[in-house]
Amino acid sequence: MDQSGRHDDRAPEAAHAPGAAGPDGVVALARTAARTTDTLAASLQDDWALYTPGQAAAVAAELFAQTASVARALHGLAGVLTAMTGPDGPARADDHRAGAGDSARAHDAGRYDTAYEAGRYDANRYDARADAVRHLATAAEELAYTLRHAPPATAALRDAPPARALPLNAHETLAGVAALLGEDAVLNQRHRPGDYVIVGESPDGYGCGCDVDFRHAGEEWNFHRSDSAWSLVRVSDGIPAADGTLAYTRFTDLTVTDETAHPAHVAAQIGAALSRLVREPVQGGWREPEPPPARR
Structure with missing residues (x-):
């Protein structure tokens, strides 16, 4: 069971296949995920979308799992941006998601953070990607922090009795x-x-x-x-x-x-x-x- 309160049955090899989808495939996956979530959100506007707290628990667990996946995806996106060095693509595809990268790029990111905090950010001097990486990483961390609500929320729903017995047939x-x-x-x-x-x-x-x-x-x-x-x-x-x-x-x-x-x-x-x-x-x-x- 993962942090979101549901069983994680994803295939490990699929989760760690580097660049398997390619850029077009990755963009298509992101769009499909967004459309699926929008459809679910629209479905939940119906008062009769679910009948029991147990059904709500199942949906909540999946939504928290999706939140965890979004947090990982944002971290991954930040890593991809960090690795971008120009037309030649990622410089070190094996370690950039762990926060590594060439020392010059890391030094530039450090100089950007110092200048940003001091209010001396110069858009012409510092790579705008560093700004995007910073915001993406922060968003990922804030999303991951919300997962602390997953276990108590899903447990409370699973323990709640239904309002009335549902038909058997x-x-x-x-x-x-x-x-x-x-x-x-x-x-x-x-x-x-x-x-x-x-x-x-x-x-x-x-x-x-x-x-x-x-x-x-x-x-x-x-x-x-x-x-x-x-x-x-x-x-x-x-x-x-x-x-x-x-x-x-x-x-x-x-x-x-x-x-x-x-x-x-x-x-x-x-x-x-x-x-x-x-x-x-x-x-x-x-x-x-x-x-x-x-x-x-």
Whole structure:
């Protein structure tokens, strides 16, 4: 386990392959890492991004690990800048990351630090790279210092009990959603109580086969598990089949897909979907509903 509180399973040989990616590859890696972190940050703006403190602990551990990696990367970048001597590239690629380098360059960096602290910095006399190295190293050290918060934060989250028990399978999720959709909601149970014993995701993605009927805005709606998705249909859109059942060609699939999703999360998404599908009065007229997409 590393300083961030998570297990470090990276391959050592990959972490120490000098110049393996090349300049273009290194820049691409940095951009990819930034985009990935931005995506995670955007995902965490959703109140339903995580359900339990244990899940938050896992994300926190990875974020602290990422912070440690960023600190190492900043130190590495400072080392690369220190080693740059011109068109011939690094003078001593084997030791510049350990703080070494040719004595003239080290002497110049020392003269820069003395002049900077005395307020006599001359941009024309001293290499601007020394300024960048100083700031990069300081940033790396400050980031590394924040890692002291990792063990207590992740430990506290792992020890915190969840606010409520989560569903074990699709049937428990449907039952929980039905309880949140109002008094008129009916859970249509398609199996005997206790017969559905699958824990987690069902092998075929269709769950237990049960569904929920409910009323909203004067219309009948049905909520069910379809092909690896939670789906909402308007009953009046159903096409009668020969066996008396209704067939549907248009569905509204929720963005949450887990069979063990938090029932309140699922109910919130149903409410959001209904607000798009139902014709409602607004100032100056009516907001027309969006037609549900056809199932491909």
